[in-house]
Amino acid sequence: MPLWFIGVYALVILAVPVTARLHVAYRGRVLVAMGAGILAADALRLGTDFGGPLPALVGSGLVWLWCHQLGYFWRDGSLVAGGGRRAAAVAAAGLAALAALTLVGPYSQSMVATRGESGNIRPTTACIAALAAFQLGLVLLARPALERWLARRRPWRAVVAANGLAMPVFVWHMTALVTFLWLYERSGFTLAEDPTTAWWLSRPLWLAGPALVLAAVLASPAGLRRRTGQ
Secondary structure, three states, rough: OOOOHHHHHHHHHHOOOHHHHHHHOOOHHHHHHHHHHHHHHHHHHHHHHOOOOOHHHHOOOOOOHHHHHHHHHHOOOOOHHHHHHHHHHHHHHHHHHHHHHHHHHOOOOOHHHHOOOOOOEEEEHHHHHHHHHHHHHHHHHHHHHHHHOOOHHHHHHHHHHOOOHHHHHHHHHHHHHHHHHHHHHHOOOOOOOOHHHHHOHHHHHHHHHHHHHHHHHHOHHHHHHHHHOO
């Protein structure tokens, strides 16, 4: 369970008084400066032995600050005001950067750690910043349709209810995954190591299976007590 994410989130929130002022004063130049710092830290980490673990720590911190900094442009309406054209541009830029970094650059094509690869999350690399921009662009493209859908009472109530489970899901999702993995292997199945056609066809199972285990955990008396704070 990557509880270190909570620590990273806390540090990013603590930096808000500074990053918010930087956004007001310098706007896009802050993203450019942070992006340059991320690439410089990655270059030192991947190409030299300079600084030991320091470049990885600095680069990881800058990536998460960069991702958070994007939120200011959402919050102040800059990205929304650009409409679909700006949303498509953000998504295209993020995808192009991600493709260049992983296909031409020295980065892993896996965003998370996998067997035999460290991925791009620990330490966090420039690929995660590019992925964040791509995902933000997709959300902006979907925003008008989502707003119309959420204007209806039932969908909005469902979203509010789901939001109340956000932290329990975050805390227990890896437990559910490991439990399902244990059940899967005890049933005589083996994990595929290569992304073959069979691997892709099995993805729905790996979404539904852990989700069912997670639902059972959250519905248990212990899970209910944690959800209600009792």
